[in-house]
Amino acid sequence: MAIMALNPLARVPKPHLHFSLSIPHRSSSSFSRQSLLNPSRRRRAASFMASASLYHKELAAAKRAASLAARLCQAVQKAILISDVQSKADKSPVTVADYGSQAVVSLVLKMELPSESFSLVAEEDSGDLRNDGGQDTLKRITKLVNDTLSMDGTYNITVSEEDVLAAIDSGKSEGGPSGQHWVLDPIDGTKGFLRGDQYAIALALLDEGKVVLGVLACPNLPLGSIGNPDKDTSQNQTGCLFSAKIGCGTDMQLLNGSTANRIHVTSIENPADASIFESYEAAHSQHDLSSSIAQKLGVRAPPVRIDSQAKYGALARGDGAIYLRFPRPGYREKIWDHAAGCIVVSEAGGVATDAAGNDLDFSKGRYLDLDTGIVVTNKKLMPSLLNAVQHALKEQIQNAALL
Structure with a gap:
């Protein structure tokens, strides 16, 4: 790799910079002198300050890497041709954007966070x-x-084909319960990407088996609400960047640069008022099972079907109340399909579990071993949702036995 005078910590302001990596901080006025006189508030303030100082550089690097990868993906999607598609052994489509996105993320993380123990668990090789x-x-x-790395003039670097191959292959880590591991899906929702619909660059960091930060870059997701006509959609802008860090909440901003805003899941308590997100592709989730669960909950709204972990981002900002994912029997969930989305939702006040109510465990390598499926909602709806899920699964088994 030919690198000339590279100093990733040096930043030269560029007037044409199209995205912002500033990490919004909580004003010191949030913890007033009066508040600090209260011991419990003082402890909460100290806890917040400690959390805010952790993974600060890592989150900034993750936002930068995902944003640059999103720019690459946008460029490819605009001019996509049939020759862009390759076939993997499992016949799922892979585009040049998948490989390019993974290479960009790997290279940026290595430059921004130099480490001899760099570990990346990613989809492509x-x-x-x-x-x-x-x-x-x-x-x-x-x-x-x-072209992507030179976009804003920050990186004085030219990579070779061998550098690109090596960057892609740096994603072969197996992860696990020890140390730090980055987890990446370079394009989550490849079929949505090929259709011109929703997709996400999903990047998370595991530390000792726990997800401690996550970033979702969703180039086609509108800033306004999706699937919720009653919510204000006056800001008709597209391209969202969600970011979350353990103990610090979830933020959303425009991909092309804006002040980040704190977001929260919906506070809906009545299941009948809820709306459900599920996968666009019927092959990715059992729509009939989701329909049965919705009926048992009394949900009135039709399901909102979109690709990728953009569903997690939309749920985190309150566009919908429930996300259901029930893959076909025999399918094993990969950690990169859920790690970033889970912390984005959980830091926004939501909960993600398997169908039995168990926490998702990202410490066991490249796969999630879980019970049947994944359910995501707010804390108030989760008990009734899990109850409906169990009844629907039991009914499904009984119906199958009768065939």
Whole structure:
């Protein structure tokens, strides 16, 4: 990798910078002198200050990496051609944007956070690109990566094809319960990306098996509400960046630069007033099971079906109240499909569990071992939701036995 006078900590302001990596901080006035006289408030203030100081650099680097990867993906989506699509062994579509996004995130994290113990658990590897017929695609990816890294003049770096291959392959880590591991889905919702619909660049950090921060870059998600016509949508802008850090809440801002705002899940308590998010693709989740759960809850609104972890972001800001994901039997969930989304929702006041109500465990490697499916909602709705889920699953088993 040819790097000339690279100092990732040096920042030269650029008037054409299109996205902001400033991390909003809580004003010191939030903890008044009077508040600090109260011992319990003083302890909460101290806890907040301690949490705010942790992972500060890591979150800034994650926001920068995901934002740059999103810019690459946007450029590809605008001019997508059938030749952009390759096939993996499992026949799922992979685009040059998948590879380019993973390479950009890997390179940026390594430059912003130099470490000999860098570990990345990610979806793609370079096997197809190294095979005969992959050379042209690799050239395109390398050009995209270099164009993206040079976008705002911050990185004085030119990467080679071998650098790109190495960056992609840095995602082969197995993760686990010890140390720190970045978790990346370079394009979550590839089919949505190919259709021109929703997708997300999802990046999270595990520390000793726990998700401690997460970023969702959602280039096609409107700033206004999705799936909720009663919510104000006057800000008709597109492209959202969600970020969350353990103990510090969840923020949302525009991808192309804006002040970040704190967001929260909906406070709806009556299941009948809830709306449900689920996967757009029927192959990704059992829509019939979700429908049965909705009926048992008395949900009146039709389901909102969108691709990717953009659902987590939309739920975190209160667009909907429930997210259901029930893959077909035999499917194993990958940690990169949920790590970033889970902390974005949980720090916004929500809860994510498996169908039995167990916390999601990201410490066991590249896969989530869980009971049947994933359910996400606010704390008030979760008991009734889990009850409906268990009844629907029991009914499904009984119906299957009769066939």
